[in-house]
Amino acid sequence: MSVGQASKYIGKTVHTLQDWDRKRKFIAHRNPINNRRFYYKSELDKLLGKDDIAKPKRKIIAYARVSSAGQKDNLKDQMNYLRQFINARGIIADEYISDIGSGLNYKRPKWLKLIKEVDQNKVACIYVTYQDRFIRFGFDFFKQFCEWHDCKIIVLNNQDTSPDKELVNDLISIIHVFSCRLYGLRRYKNKIQNDPNLKE
Missing domain, CATH: 3.40.50.1390 (Resolvase, N-terminal catalytic domain)
Known part of the structure; x- marks a missing residue:
């Protein structure tokens, strides 16, 4: 949830959530792209003290x-x-x-x-x-x-x-798959061109 959505969910102002984050009272997560605050619903539920006893432990x-x-x-x-x-x-x-x-x-x-x-x-x-x-x-x-x-x-x-060799092997696998597909398409095209029954 965005900080605005989270504030409505728990009934607090955006300023209060921002202040809690600065004071490390209730820490927000940060979007790695724009650095904006966001929150997980499960963490907000814990803050609200909602009963999780009936829920199986995840x-x-x-x-x-x-x-x-x-x-x-x-x-x-x-x-x-x-x-x-x-x-x-x-x-x-x-x-x-x-x-x-x-x-x-x-x-x-x-x-x-x-x-x-x-x-x-x-x-x-x-x-x-x-x-x-x-x-x-x-x-x-x-x-x-x-x-x-x-x-x-x-x-x-x-x-x-993350071994570099794995990435190389995976890239080779991708190239192999596409090479096989191209080869198959060429065979199919040649079959059409050489078979008079398949020509219009």
Whole structure:
């Protein structure tokens, strides 16, 4: 929510929310593009003291991924970094997910299970070391998808956990797919040109 929407939701003025933020009484989030304040509904509900007892506890997830089994050391480094970051903030993760598969693969079983749980409103927060650990392309969409379900993706921006070799391999895979499609289109065109039954 914007600061204006949040002020109406909790019945306080915009000035009060801004003052609370400056005094660190109730800290706002900041838009990385325009630096404007925004708020999550779940945090505003906690501020209002709304009863959450009837609601099932939603999970905090730490997610790490590498492309191949040969990168297990990198996977371990990601997990250690996530664990240290989370524990240093007094947070207890409910689940640590170690995944192996290409960031271009949208059918990774563990990743699909996580997306399904987000869709079922079972996940409160997902921690990843770098956004391409979650998905190679389309991260902004999945971040928005999570926000629709009141789930946050926290990206720690540790670029060291994102191997350059993976990006190269993923780009090669994309080029290969498009090359195959172009080859298929050429074959289809030649077939039409050489088959008199397919000509008008």
